[in-house]
Amino acid sequence: MEALIPVINKLQDVFNTVGADIIQLPQIAVVGTQSSGKSSVLESLVGRDLLPRGTGIVTRRPLILQLVHVDPEDRRKTMDGEEWGKFLHTKNKIYTDFDEIRQEIENETERVSGNNKGISDEPIHLKIFSPHVVNLTLVDLPGITKVPVGDQPKDIELQIRELILKYISNPNCIILAVTAANTDMATSEALKVAREVDPDGHILTKYTKLNINNKKIVADSIRDEHAFLQKKYPSLANRNGTKYLARTLNRLLMHHIRDCLPELKTRINVLAAQYQSLLSSYGEPVEDMSSTLLQLITKFAAEYCNTIEGTAKYIETAELCGGARICYIFHETFGRTLESVDPLGGLTTIDVLTAIRNATGPRPALFVPEVSFELLVKRQVKRLEEPSLRCVELVHEEMQRIIQHCSNYSTQELLRFPKLHDAIVEVVTSLLRKRLPVTNEMVCLFFLSCFLCSFCASVSSLNLCLHCEGGTGTWRGMLKKGEEYEDKMKPQSSVPVSPQKGHAVNLLDVPVPVARKLSAREQRDCEVIERLIKSYFLIVRKNIQDSVPKAVMHFLVNHVKDSLQSELVGQLYKPALLDDLLTESEDMAQRRNEAADMLKALQKASQVIAEIRETHLW
Structure with a gap:
């Protein structure tokens, strides 16, 4: 069943090429307020510092983060390391410097959302390949805020809320609600918004106490976290902490994918038939x-x-x-x-x-x-x-x-x-x-x-020729x-x-x-x-x-x-x-090309799912 998450990652890659979100793939969405530690949780799952830091709204575009486990024995070697990243928008460029990955996230955010504090729902797609991660697909969303600060738009709270709801309303989404350790769970905004869309569904909570302003690297933080748990809560240490969270998310996502797979396969096949019909209605290019x-x-x-x-x-x-x-x-x-x-x-x-x-x-x-x-x-x-x-x-x-x-x-x-x-x-x-x-x-x-x-009769008797009826008679006959x-x-x-x-x-x-x-x-x-x-x-x-x-x-x-x-x-x-x-109109040619690309993506997605053997599901 471990192979299911890479399958979803392949499907994500397939549909990213056509820029479509018509298929709601299983994924984990990370929700929390500003400065609640969302970025720290994600970095602890990766094991590296790679996300922008700062005050106010730092995450201004959704970040779809795919963690791909690489076998240490046959992992792909790069120029100066065993871990690397790839962005969808930079095609095949490989990043081995995680500071460069952080800078690229900032640059891509400003390219779409501007250099102010505005937000955008267009996601950034990032893959991290490492022998130290488990297979996961996570979506980092902007932090929930209440009051605009600085040059933030006045309706920033509504914009962020609509963006978060767009992703967590996906019925195949698992919500990871992150709450700071010094915050009461009863007043957690992350849990509140999560319960609105999925009162009985998959919602995980994660308390974090990491200080985002210090210079401690993630690896040291994970090591200190483990030592702290072993010292203070030895009986609970093996069921807490970042590593346990990673394994739990991995297991939960795999089981969720297994449950969603039949419906996902049906949905892909139905859409493929619809797009095939749509493409046929556009006709073939004119030859004669x-x-x-x-x-x-x-x-x-x-x-x-x-x-x-x-x-x-x-x-x-x-x-x-x-x-x-x-x-x-x-x-x-x-x-x-x-x-x-x-x-x-x-x-x-x-x-x-x-x-x-x-x-x-x-x-x-x-x-x-x-x-x-x-x-x-x-x-x-x-x-x-x-x-x-x-x-x-x-x-x-x-x-x-x-x-x-x-x-x-x-x-x-x-x-x-x-x-x-x-x-x-x-x-x-x-x-x-x-x-x-x-x-x-x-x-x-x-x-x-x-x-x-x-009228062709005598005056005395008013004999009238009823031409329209094809007959002649007296005026009494006409009456x-x-x-x-x-x-x-x-x-x-x-x-x-x-x-x-x-x-x-x-x-x-x-x-x-x-x-x-x-x-x-x-x-x-x-x-x-x-x-x-x-x-x-x-x-x-x-x-x-x-x-x-x-x-x-x-x-x-x-x-x-x-x-x-x-x-x-x-x-x-x-x-x-x-x-x-x-x-031919340019609009029709464009629609035909888009339909052809989508049909190709759906057919490829169908092949990816068809390759899953029944034994992988158990």
Whole structure:
């Protein structure tokens, strides 16, 4: 089981190369207040002076310290010693002078955190190789402080607390709480913060009384500590002191690694599969530009049409999209809007009577003039034109939205080539823009045809040609036809208006004042015209409700579907545009490289864990 800690160190090295902390590896985090002796404890575990000393905040960046035991018989010899250190940020440089290691820690801290008292959560990685250490992985964290001193930031307490919590919240972390010997454990800040995140977990306490200001070397301190324990507490000496602490931490970390290993292996395999899928989604570097461009154009056109047909690979579940929304526009939005239009809305009995009188001229007519009906019904039917054009606009907007839907969900390869994406959007938008006025024109022509071919009967009987229904009948037939489309229409009451005194009646005024109540003849004529308008309006409204969606589908939706791919190929599939359109974005190239590096690291980590034999776990 001794081989488990080196395995974790290998995994730490693997993930350090990609700068990722997605895997929470088992480790020991050292927590304590300022000047509590954290650095002294770490140096006693190493057996050498190597950490910066001073007042205030000395540790301003996390230090991930890996202790690697080297067999004395086959240890690697350096130029002037048997112990050496290596930093991750200095690559393969070997440090045999521990004063130089201390200076490098200070320099690297100032490089990232500045030369003031600011802190950073970016760790420093240091490996110490020695025959005098046990295999351990430790994280030295900044000391807990309460009051800013000197040029420390005012929120230094909060910054340090968040940094400490970031590391000790790792469920695979063992917390080593260091408390000065002259401090009451009940008031220990290290224990307090440790208990907050792990009230029932692995928390070790270490009392220390080493004086950090003297010049005594660590080896002498360890020797004096051993002598003191042997003299004062001989029965407890073998279960106290630095050496016992090192062995205890080593044993505890090994058992903890053994317990975490199955879950760690599963986590690595799951992440490897996820990054493999992510890397595949980014696509391979382009080799055949012509073939790639044609494939992307074809795929986009197919996905656009499939979204309209409802057969797309990626189907929205949060809202209606594509063909479903177009159907909703036709049957719900457009249909309900038409049904809400009152056939006689904005038309009063006085308006009808005025139109009849103006149509008869100076002589009274025996029959209701058809001109009055034609003028009034045109005015009423015209009110259906605006909802019809709005229907065209809504469908056009939805087809524009489908472009973005396909770009985001269906053809993610386009994200690799921003210029190609923009060019495709421009071509489709231009095609939709050209079809919009054509569709609007056809809808307007439909309304015009209703007026030009609707009235071809004699004046005496008001025989009307119902062009939109493809049949001819009398006005009574039209009334019956309109009543079939009417559900429950409330008749409007007509209130006669008396002229003001002192004013003569003028037939040119609109509306024409009525000097008396409507006669029975006038009342009957107005009712006839109103019923005819209402019936004819309902017939036309039903035809419009059926015909406008068909016109929109034919002249806009289906036309775009049928001509989209040919339009894209004609506009974009040109040799002169290949290099420019297939220029990959720098962001996508960087993400592909990062995903490839992470996948490589995860695969290597999986191999490292796979090399652990079952016998190593016991």
